[in-house]
Amino acid sequence: MDLTAPTGALAAAAADLVRLVPGKLIDPVLSGVLLTATAAGVELAASDRERTARVACSALVHTDGQVLVPAKPLAETLRALTAPEVRLVVEGNRLAIRAEGARFALPLLDHALHPGVTQVTGPGGVVSGAALATALSTVASTAARDEALPVFTGVRLRSEADRLVLRATDRYRMAIASLPWAADGDIDVMVPATLLVEVAKQVSGVDRVRLLVAPNQFAATWGQTLVTTAVLDGSYLSETKLALSDVDTKVTVDADALAAATRRVALYSDARGVVRLEVGDAEVRLRATDQNAGEAEESVKATPTGGRTSPSYQSRYLVDALRPFAGRQVELAIQPGMRATVVTAVEAEEVELRYILMPMLPPKA
Structure with missing residues (x-):
């Protein structure tokens, strides 16, 4: 294999690939990047057997070929180079990375042992990259991070008519986002949130992202990138199992003002x-008390309707619930007792977001 490519484009492709498939350190083959050079350019691929990704990059290929080399050293070397072009050429049992005045060499791994990239064909649809990124930035962050509870570590993607609905929960809160999509079939799949967090970063500036499902597989493709993953069992995840119909208090308030007040008052909260x-009648008042820290209270202008139910929340979850609505007015639909509160934007937008927050027992006086 022998090729010359723009350093910036190749470095970006390698970096994207490593973030999508970090690799498994216990197996060098599954921590490698498979480089395939043809007349069409160079393709970089990675797989850890559960997750795969493929990124294409333009290149002037002098000699076709395929090699497997350690992924992270390749990505880090390309990122560090300042020369406008880089040459990759096989020299014996090494892949040489050549730039003006410099040479680096990576060991060749046995590419015959690499599992390759999964091909997914099945129903799916197309969404806006910006809208998907907006939805995922909130929804994926509410999934659990504890791998001991894998059923809570994913995001459920389900088509509902002309909308794609995303749901995730860590049992203490749930985020639900709905966005327009053009479908050619129904999908209902639970995808690991860790992958979707990275997908959100990479598609924020992309016009179109295609999502596909197959038995036990999910795929997303945009530009010259394809990523696939095994899926989780997410059929249980639905807000219909929560009681949301007993709202007796609604509060309209500025999200930024309430979040800022929450951060300040939380400095005096309990463990x-x-x-x-x-x-209140024209405000909400935040209170916190702790035997050691002292006590704090702060009022924020608001427009309440209905009753005066006054719940307590874990402060960081309340701040997280308000963060996606920065710069906007939100409505808090509060239920009595220990039932969930639903946070929504007052004005509708392309991505419809609902954040469901469970209350906590109030702090002791």
């Missing part, structure tokens, strides 16, 4: 980080 939100 659980709990703050109480008391609903």
Whole structure:
């Protein structure tokens, strides 16, 4: 194999690939990048057997070929180069990375042992990259990070008529986002949130992202990138199992003002980080108390309707719930007792977002 490519483009492709498939250090083959050079350019591929990715890059190929080399050293070397072009050429049992005045060499691994990239064909649809990134930035962050509970570590993607609905929960909160999509079939699949967090970063500036499903597989493709993954069992995940119909208090408030007040008052919260939100006639008052830290309270202008139910929340979860609505007015639909509160934007947008937050027992006086 022998090729010359723009350094920046090749470095970006390698970096994207490593982030999509970090690799398994216990197996050098599954920590490698498979480079395939043809007349069409060079393709970089990676697989850890559960997740695969493929990224194409333009290149002037002098000699076709395929090699497997360690992925991270390749990506880091390309990122460090400042020369406008780089040459990759096989020299014996090494892949030489040549730039003006410099040479680096990576060991060749046995590419015959690499599992390759999974091909997924099946129903799916197309969404806006920006809209998908917006939805995932909130929804994926509410999934659990504890691998001991894998059923809570994913995002459920389900087509509902002309909308794609994303749901995730860590049992204490749930985020639901709905965005337009053009479908050629129904999908209902649970995808690991860790992958979707990275997908969100890479598609934010992309016009179109195609999502596909097959038995036990999910795929997303945009530009010259394809990523696939094995899926989780997510049929259980639905907000219909939560009681959301007993709202007796609604509060309209500025999301930024409430979040800022929550951060300040939370400095005086108990070990659980709990703050109480008391609903008044034209304001909400945040209170926190702790035997050692002292006590704090702060009022925020608001427009309440209905009752005056005053729940308590874990402060960091309340801040997380408000963050996606930065710069906007939100409505808090509060239920009595220990039932969930639903946070939504007052004005509708392309991506419809609902954040469901479970209350906590109030702090002790």
